[in-house]
Amino acid sequence: MRKSLLLAALILLFPTVLEAYGGPSRPDTLRVLAIGNSFSVDAVDQNLHEIAAADGHVLIIGNMVIGGCFLEKHWRLAAGDSARYSYHKTGPDGVLVKRPQTSMSWALADEKWDVVTFHQSSGLSGQAESYEPYLTELLRYVKARTPRRCRMMMHQTWAYAEGSTNHNFPTYGRSQEQMYEALCQAYGTAAKRHRMGLIPSGTAVQNSRHTFNRENVTRDGYHLHKWFGRYLVACTWYEALYGTSVVGNAYRPPHLDGRRAAIARQCAHAACRHPFTVTRVDFDNPFDTSNGNWKPDYINTDPSKVPDYTLPDALTMQDGRPVQTAAQWFGQRRPELLELFETEMFGKAPGRLEGTKWEMLEEGPALGGLARRKQVRIIFPRRGCYFTVLIYLPAQAKGPIPVFMGLNFEGNATVQPDPAILYPDPWRSDGYGIYVEQPRGTQSSRWPVDEIVRRGYGLVTFHNAEIDPDFDDGFDNGVTPLIYREGQNFPEPDQWGTLSAWAWGMSRVLDYLEEDPDVDAARVAAIGHSRLGKTALLAAARDERFAMAISNDSGCGGAALSRRRYGETIRFITGNFPHWFCGNFFQYVDHEDALPFDQHEFLALIAPRPLYVASAEDDSWTDPVGERLAFQGAQAVYDFLGLDRSLTEYHIREGAHELTREDWLRYLDFADKHFNR
């Protein structure tokens, strides 16, 4: 009794006595120490404190970090008392402070930890034999330095993305499923053997891969996406630590839309309930993961169910004034519309970056003497960013040649079975992280180079993913960060998304073509299929140096009207490809009528230049009727401007969503007409 009175008096007089033990704290304060590496940085350095706080908990988080550190090394460092860790500590106020050169013994003494967690480095995570005897030794070491009530937990790391360039992936046959299964085995065995709790992050990540979000959970194929992936795993930690469902928790990180945040919480919750098996969290998921199709009840493909809508009038200014002259169209209305498409849909791109260079990598004869091939590298002044352009020109032609410029989906080497086409360095610049070296020529049916050169044209192509990878990496990779100002780590709501970045890449290639004497830069047609058709339209809308635009099955966000809500809608396109558009576009999900424009006005931005729009009969996802209607709406602007009808052309062919030789033959005829061949 007297002793405790004395202690109480001491505490009152000397609050620092308490501070030495981590400061005065609320009774429900939980103290968690992670022993990890960059994967624990992804897991606990952000969001976790906030999620706990949203439910009224105070959480103190320690994180012992050495890049790539594995259990054996942790044990060696602990045994040798080496002060080699960076000790990250999130205090009760949520502020993270880093203390360099910290030893395990120091960190263990820093707080009266309630929980200590361990994980194996991701490369070894699926190899149970690599855990021991180090885990046993580490546990002994940690238990000797923590309160008896302290819980020990295993933190289950996650499998790599399909196509990940991580050098450990071959250990698992480059198979995500194999890696996931192996790590489930190994963590399960370890947790059982030592009677430890488990934080099933790996399963939460795997669950999320079976939702519409698919592979958009890592940012480089193994580290977590900065918003979605990290939040998902923090949710998993929260539920595993507190035993309370994270579903319904009110915290959501900036830049993460509500739908994705909800999916993350569902996936985390399901993982905590079933830590070693994938649960299909079919929450508002338009994608049927069992057969890879879109669920028919989620998309409207019934023409009778197209809602009533009113298209904005292309020839009325936003303030209601009618456009009366061509000069007013070009001087006022067109700039106004372009600005709206840039700020509300695609996001603004910078101009040419000062210091951009190009380098001729290779030149030579191709296609059995029919063509000449050039491969040019475009190098940006920052972040080691570059990409390679593949050019085919007719071998015989004299003088500057008109060309088609279009992005390709799978890499330059897939465009032709030409052994001289260079593969990019895997993965080339700053760890885009997902790369599959596709076999040569697999996309050649989309690129009839023989026909193109025979008709006297050149082809200029490059891989979209070399500009910006085509997955949601949190805008970490590719060119998007090139424009960030100091301290910025995500585009502003009106700054470029990936489609805008790709289109910007097309303009940078045009900069090069202006310097290439073999090419007539005044006769460059922007062409693209599907998402790359949207891109070609945007490139030409924005950059009037493109002399022609050809949209092949570009659909939603391209040539198809948004207000018809037929086939792909804004909800689905932003849900599946959140990286394609700028942040402002998300407000139009389910609010198509609030859009200040529709896609007929997008097509009208091409005027007075030749415009070709093509659809395919079986391609209901892209809404061929919506494409035709938008095309006709654009034609009305061409008419108003007094332009000849021959400048606009539309076709719908039989068959599926594809860019075929048949399509190309029509585009070549169209080019013949307008490029004076």
Ligand code: GTR
């Ligand atoms: C689809 C997407 C379309 C279209 C297409 C493609 O999955 O929903 O908007 O762009 O991909 O690019 O092939």
